[in-house]
Amino acid sequence: MxxxxxxxxxxxxxxxxxxxxxxxxxxxxxxxxxxxxxxxRIIVALIFGPLIILLSYLGGYWLFGMVMLFAVIGIIEFTLGCGIRVNMLPFWLTVVFTAGILTVSMLISMTSGLIILAGYFICLGVITAVRNISPSNLFKQQSFLIWGTAYISLLYPFVYHVRQLSEQGGDWMLFMFGTLWLSDTLAMFVGKAIGKRKLAPTVSPNKTIAGFVGGMTGGIIVALILGFWLLSNIDLYLLIIAGILVSLIGQIGDLVESCWKRAVGIKDSSAIIPGHGGVLDRFDSLLFAAPVLYLFLNHFIYR
Structure with missing residues (x-):
């Protein structure tokens, strides 16, 4: 039949x-x-993860070069994602100023970086104001570029400053990356296994409350492990607080980047990292976690 x-x-x-x-x-x-x-994702992480940790542990110009590379790629992804083409003057103005702000903020001072950022605002305002585009599009473009430049050029330097803060800076870098990566992994697997209630459905539909809690648990686990291994001279309660802060703020950073991608209508910032998307996709949590960890260390541990 x-x-x-x-x-x-x-x-x-x-x-x-x-x-x-x-x-x-x-x-x-x-x-x-x-x-x-x-x-x-696993193969790429196994290849590049140890290299990133090694350069972070070495610090100095090795870490400076890595941060500069990630930040410049990140700002390129951001400007292209906002619809600013490579042949546009605002594109190159943004990339050059971002590199300058990063260099000054890492090697001289954050205050000097803020001064250069103010100069960028003025130059961008002059250049975009004389272009023949509608006022609404002009304001939207300026807002995106100003936010993106400040977002990348003022937050990335804290990755460098965490390492340079003390002799244990390398251990704290391992702590930060380990917490973020384990939190991200646990959040993904726990969310897929038992996640039902959405954390922020309009921003990131795949994230769940269960995954968020699983990520926080990852921060505590890393804090306990490294507390006995690398940072035994630090009070355990301080390590646990640091782990919770890094995990919590890291997940918030992930949501912030998701908001931007929703606003400009893209799924990934780029496809430069196989299985992970772009640099902004992979290190969005780092951008928010590094400043918080630096401030915590500077005010409560190495004050």
Whole structure:
């Protein structure tokens, strides 16, 4: 007997397949894509993770170069994501000023970096004001560029300053990266396993409250492990507080970047890191966690 189908038949041709078969095929395809993406994420993390930790531990110009690379790629992703093309003057103005602010903020002082940032605001205002675009688009473009430049050029230097703060700076870098990565991993797996209630459905539909709590648990686990291994001279309660802060603020940083991507209508900042998206996608939590950890260390541990 010939196979029977429940779809309509027109002109001797099958016009549709049963919905159950279509849905089943789509589900299998989605699971396969997720599995491949997860494998890619793991391989890339195993290759680049140790290198990032090594450069962070070495500090000095090694860390300076790494931070500069990530930040410049990040601001390029940001400007392109906002629709600013490479052949536009605001694009190059933003990239050059960001590199300058980063250099001064890391090697001289954050105050000097703020002065250069103010100069960027003035130059950007002059350049965009004389361009022949509507006032509403002008304001939107300026707002995005000002926010993005401040976001990247003022927060990334704290990654460098955490390392340079004390002789244990390398251990604190390991603490920070370990907390963020374990929090991100636990948040993903816990959220997929038992997550039901959405954390911020309009901003990031895949994030759940269960995943958020799982990420916080990761921060405490790292604090306990490193407390006995690398930072045994630091009171355990301070390590736990630091772990919670890094995990909490890191997840908030992830949500902030998701807000920007929603606003400009993109899924990933770029595809430069296989399985992870762009530099902003991978290090969005770091941008928020590093300043908070630096302030905590500077005021409560190395005061």
């Amino acid at each position: 010939s196979p029977r189908f429940s779809g309509r038949i027109s002109g001797g041709k099958i016009s549709s397949m049963p919905l159950s078969i279509i849905r089943s095929g789509n589900a299998v395809s989605e699971r396969s894509d997720l599995d491949r993406n997860l494998i890619t």
